[in-house]
Amino acid sequence: MSKPLLLVLGDQLTLSLPTLEDAPTDAVVALCEVKEEARYVPHHVHKIGLFLAAMRHFARELERKGFTLAYSRLDDPHNTHSLVEEAERLAKHHGCDEIRVTRPGEWRLWEAMRQRQEAVLPWRLLEDTRFFTTPADFADWMRGRTQPRMEYFYREQRKRTGLLMEGDEPAGGQWNFDHDNREPLKGRTHFPTLPHHHQDATTRQALADAARHFPEHMGDITNFNLPVTRRQALSDLRHFIAEALADFGRYQDAISDREPYLYHSRLSAAMNIGLLSPREVCEAAERSYYEKGAPINAVEGFIRQILGWREYVRGLYWTQMPGYKRENRLNARRELPSFYWDAKTDLRCMNRALQMTIDNAYAHHIQRLMITGNFALLCGVKPEALCDWYLAVYADASEWVELPNTLGMVLHADGGLMGSKPYCASGKYIDRMSDHCAQCRYSPKQLTGTHACPFNSLYWHFLERNAERLQDNPRMKLIYGSLNRMSDEKRDAIRQQAESFLRRLTPEKGYGLPCHTRGYQRS
Numbered sequence: 001m002s003k004p005l006l007l008v009l010g011d012q013l014t015l016s017l018p019t020l021e022d023a024p025t026d027a028v029v030a031l032c033e034v035k036e037e038a039r040y041v042p043h044h045v046h047k048i049g050l051f052l053a054a055m056r057h058f059a060r061e062l063e064r065k066g067f068t069l070a071y072s073r074l075d076d077p078h079n080t081h082s083l084v085e086e087a088e089r090l091a092k093h094h095g096c097d098e099i100r101v102t103r104p105g106e107w108r109l110w111e112a113m114r115q116r117q118e119a120v121l122p123w124r125l126l127e128d129t130r131f132f133t134t135p136a137d138f139a140d141w142m143r144g145r146t147q148p149r150m151e152y153f154y155r156e157q158r159k160r161t162g163l164l165m166e167g168d169e170p171a172g173g174q175w176n177f178d179h180d181n182r183e184p185l186k187g188r189t190h191f192p193t194l195p196h197h198h199q200d201a202t203t204r205q206a207l208a209d210a211a212r213h214f215p216e217h218m219g220d221i222t223n224f225n226l227p228v229t230r231r232q233a234l235s236d237l238r239h240f241i242a243e244a245l246a247d248f249g250r251y252q253d254a255i256s257d258r259e260p261y262l263y264h265s266r267l268s269a270a271m272n273i274g275l276l277s278p279r280e281v282c283e284a285a286e287r288s289y290y291e292k293g294a295p296i297n298a299v300e301g302f303i304r305q306i307l308g309w310r311e312y313v314r315g316l317y318w319t320q321m322p323g324y325k326r327e328n329r330l331n332a333r334r335e336l337p338s339f340y341w342d343a344k345t346d347l348r349c350m351n352r353a354l355q356m357t358i359d360n361a362y363a364h365h366i367q368r369l370m371i372t373g374n375f376a377l378l379c380g381v382k383p384e385a386l387c388d389w390y391l392a393v394y395a396d397a398s399e400w401v402e403l404p405n406t407l408g409m410v411l412h413a414d415g416g417l418m419g420s421k422p423y424c425a426s427g428k429y430i431d432r433m434s435d436h437c438a439q440c441r442y443s444p445k446q447l448t449g450t451h452a453c454p455f456n457s458l459y460w461h462f463l464e465r466n467a468e469r470l471q472d473n474p475r476m477k478l479i480y481g482s483l484n485r486m487s488d489e490k491r492d493a494i495r496q497q498a499e500s501f502l503r504r505l506t507p508e509k510g511y512g513l514p515c516h517t518r519g520y521q522r523s
């Protein structure tokens with residue numbers, strides 16, 4: 001009879017985890033706080049605080065359920081601070097003869113664990129059942145497709161799960177209500193305020209430990225307000241459904257100079273670490289449509305993000321790694337500008353998105369995609385620099401979801417697997433969707449000159465630079481038509497404007513260094 005060590009990772013905090021199923025009575029459950037995981041990129045201190053607090057609360061819940069626990073704290077003098085080594089140390093210490101673990105969120109760890117399968121102490125790797133699909137399901141769906149598209153994958157998931165389906169037909173008569181979901185805020189000033197979560201002694205100690213161990217990392221722990229228990233996460237879910245869901249759709253693409261959350265759910269971190277299941281979140285939204293009359297464009301738009309995009313990026317990640325991480329089809333070579341770490345820039349839209357990130361370890365999707373992401377795309381920032389940044393600064397960041405979004409959706413570095421065209425935009429788009437420009441020293445209406453919005457010249461410069469790769473894309477024909485009709489003088493002036501701006505950008509100075517100096521090998 002085997003005595004397993006059941007290793008539960010920091011983003012697997014749920015009792016229905018496959019690792020915990022059918023646990024023999026003498027099994028030991030292990031949770032490990034290790035510095036290697038907090039430092040391989042310099043994670044935001046809120047993110048580290050979230051993991052520490054949620055892991056410690058979950059450990060108590062496991063104890064209450066009668067599990068025998070082995071918990072390695074950051075301060076434990078015997079802690080090896082490497083996840084794999086620590087699990088093996090604990091297994092040996094407790095006389096276990098195998099280690100069981102559910103698929104982690106990063107290929108790097110999966111590979112390290114797979115390589116240990118033949119070691120003296122065998123590792124048993126289990127599939128993660130907390131998603132709607134497994135990597136094998138996605139590989140089946142991908143088979144034979146040269147141009148996979150999220151939309152078709154999503155429709156199949158709707159049919160498979162029955163979510164928002166009425167017989168064989170989609171609820172509301174359409175699969176997609178995106179055309180109703182593009183309104184700017186236009187003077188709206190009142191938004192739902194997030195619940196304030198009580199911090200008990202466990203949470204306070206975890207947050208203090210995060211701040212003490214990682215003082216050089218981004219963020220100030222004093223304004224931490226993420227849910228760290230299932231109960232707190234459920235309270236955020238109820239709040240979103242009651243207060244924000246109805247307006248989620250129409251303002252999904254809007255950006256505010258003042259408000260970080262708008263009508264977004266801020267449920268990603270809770271879902272990603274296991275406090276909420278994606279199925280219960282989708283079902284809560286669906287109930288709100290059938291029982292409370294929530295608008296279909298909002299409910300469908302929300303479910304699409306989780307059942308569609310979230311599953312799709314995970315499928316791409318696991319079927320395309322490890323090669324995916326090395327992709328750089330637009331040959332981008334620039335270092336990340338230093339202001340990504342301190343928000344010191346006079347581009348108002350960038351300053352606000354970055355400052356909100358520093359304050360909350362959160363920015364909503366359009367800030368990530370159309371502000372900080374778009375800027376990096378236009379400047380030609382190299383994928384590994386931008387990916388490390390997104391992985392470090394957001395509380396919800398895990399490589400399975402961050403990488404396809406950054407490398408694929410934002411940088412178009414995968415040649416179009418994630419998106420059929422790059423999401424590049426000029427200042428005109430940002431001006432239409434936000435109230436930033438009225439407060440900026442630059443003008444979104446000017447293309448060249450000292451007050452011209454840098455996004456404008458960078459936009460055309462990006463298109464010109466990448467013409468060979470992009471101009472035959474049917475969705476970009478129109479814009480390349482406009483570029484090609486410009487006079488040579490105008491194109492020269494734009495090029496000079498953009499190049500002079502790019503020359504003035506200061507590359508980051510070592511903020512991302514921990515991963516390189518610590519010998520973290522990019523896979």
Ligand code: FAD
Pocket residue numbers: 263264265266267268269271272302305306309310311313363364365366368369373390391394396397398401402403405406409410
């Ligand atoms: P809402 O706007 O309320 O959306 C509801 C849910 O849908 C989210 O909680 C999330 O689970 C899911 N979702 C929405 N869009 C996406 C998407 N494109 N991919 C996957 N799931 C999605 N999301 C992460 O969870 N972790 C990341 O590390 C991450 N990195 C990103 C990096 C970039 C460059 C971009 C453009 C997007 C990234 N996203 C990431 C996706 C998305 O921006 C966040 O999920 C979302 O902003 C989280 O806020 P929310 O919970 O308020 O989302």
Ligand code: SF4
Pocket residue numbers: 347348349350426427428430431436437440441442443444453454455
């Ligand atoms: Fe951003 Fe340009 Fe608008 Fe300034 S003018 S806020 S830089 S888009």
